[in-house]
Amino acid sequence: MPNPFTVGQPVPPERFVGRETQIATAFDQICSRSNLAVWGGPGIGKTSFLRLLTYPEVWQRQDQDPKAAVIVLLDCLSIQPFSAYSFWRKILSLIKDKLEGNATLQTEIDQLLGKDRVVSSDLVPILRQLGEDNKFLVLLVDDYDAALRTNNSYKAADIEAFLYECRNLANSEQESKYLSMIVASSRRLNELGPQLTPDQSPWYNHYLFRALQPFTDSEVVKLLVDLPRTPDLQNKIREIADGNPALLQNAGYLLYQELRANRIPEPRTFAREFQSATEHFFQATWELCNELEQTLLMLIALCSLEGRLANQRYSLRGIENIFSQKELEINALENRGIIKREEEAGKTTYSFASSLMGWWVVKKIQNSTETELQQRQRGFLNLMSHRQAENIRTAIRWIWEHKDKVPPILEWLGWL
Ligand SMILES: Nc1ncnc2c1ncn2[C@@H]1O[C@H](COP(=O)(O)OP(=O)(O)O)[C@@H](O)[C@H]1O
Numbered sequence: 001m002p003n004p005f006t007v008g009q010p011v012p013p014e015r016f017v018g019r020e021t022q023i024a025t026a027f028d029q030i031c032s033r034s035n036l037a038v039w040g041g042p043g044i045g046k047t048s049f050l051r052l053l054t055y056p057e058v059w060q061r062q063d064q065d066p067k068a069a070v071i072v073l074l075d076c077l078s079i080q081p082f083s084a085y086s087f088w089r090k091i092l093s094l095i096k097d098k099l100e101g102n103a104t105l106q107t108e109i110d111q112l113l114g115k116d117r118v119v120s121s122d123l124v125p126i127l128r129q130l131g132e133d134n135k136f137l138v139l140l141v142d143d144y145d146a147a148l149r150t151n152n153s154y155k156a157a158d159i160e161a162f163l164y165e166c167r168n169l170a171n172s173e174q175e176s177k178y179l180s181m182i183v184a185s186s187r188r189l190n191e192l193g194p195q196l197t198p199d200q201s202p203w204y205n206h207y208l209f210r211a212l213q214p215f216t217d218s219e220v221v222k223l224l225v226d227l228p229r230t231p232d233l234q235n236k237i238r239e240i241a242d243g244n245p246a247l248l249q250n251a252g253y254l255l256y257q258e259l260r261a262n263r264i265p266e267p268r269t270f271a272r273e274f275q276s277a278t279e280h281f282f283q284a285t286w287e288l289c290n291e292l293e294q295t296l297l298m299l300i301a302l303c304s305l306e307g308r309l310a311n312q313r314y315s316l317r318g319i320e321n322i323f324s325q326k327e328l329e330i331n332a333l334e335n336r337g338i339i340k341r342e343e344e345a346g347k348t349t350y351s352f353a354s355s356l357m358g359w360w361v362v363k364k365i366q367n368s369t370e371t372e373l374q375q376r377q378r379g380f381l382n383l384m385s386h387r388q389a390e391n392i393r394t395a396i397r398w399i400w401e402h403k404d405k406v407p408p409i410l411e412w413l414g415w416l
């Protein structure tokens, strides 16, 4: 039996789990030729979601006619370096590929592609023609982050111009009737793109926003259907992967490989292989956090390490105050599926959704340097008093000096 788990690529439709509400929302938006912005962290399933919307059978299941639509999927990361011109050029040539049998429109696109620079308004006559043919365009744009980041040839002003071009297309009286755009990004667009000034109307107000959330319990069970349903195994997977589809698929893949060969998975090997297969997710999740969020994650990691050290060597007393003062940021980290909140006897504690992410952050702290610590000092002081900041620095230095006291992975996970 080939391994049924999907690693390193978007999941095919027959293995696609959950997201029923978001799929219905996407089709509602497509039907009304409106726009949708989905967002979520690494491995949450953005690319898989967009891909799913390209399959005719998925359209049919939603009682939609896939033939009425020209569906184009573009990954902004495939444009290197990103520029608006390359974006529109790519869109046009993808549309052309989808127009087999419509030589007139293909020729028209060819002429546009012959120009030095393709711009958003070049799409206007194409949309109009599609409308006349009783068709419309569905633009699925992945890794939209790349369009919101500057590069050497794409400056802040270019970003703004590009975003307003998209907004104008979406708001145009005529052509917007033949266009629906669905974009995917790592964070909510307003957090990634240019700040608004009082005299501007928001460049993102034509989107409906939906977060892709970590999987629920029943979705996790569905995803892991090919593994034995022993509570112990399922709990362990849950502990390291929480509801993140990519982490769940990685865990499933490794375990399936062992079970298929009639081997009983050995926790140490499994933990090590899982860690090395997924490290880039933790890294990417960390890098997508801003400085304040990273500091909060460090504090949560320090707390959970403190709780695991046999003889407590540093004390983070009073740290809860910091969490309650930064409620908004904490909520955002929770909504993004990075941390979990637990209420017990009126006391709130925070932990990492994936226990392995917590371990990863501790390792990150352990491997940091005095210079890095100095650089974080200002961030610390924005968040806490001098005394608290000193406390944190003492804790971090303690970790540097007692590297052997930091539990190895299996102990951290409590799998010994
Ligand atoms: N709906 C889903 N059902 C099952 N597996 C999924 C689903 N969405 C994502 N995955 C798994 O998670 C992994 C990462 O998904 P991907 O779509 O690439 O996420 P993103 O683009 O958000 O980083 C994929 O390899 C896939 O196996």
Ligand SMILES: [Mg+2]
Pocket: 046, 047, 048, 142
């Ligand atoms: Mg992706």
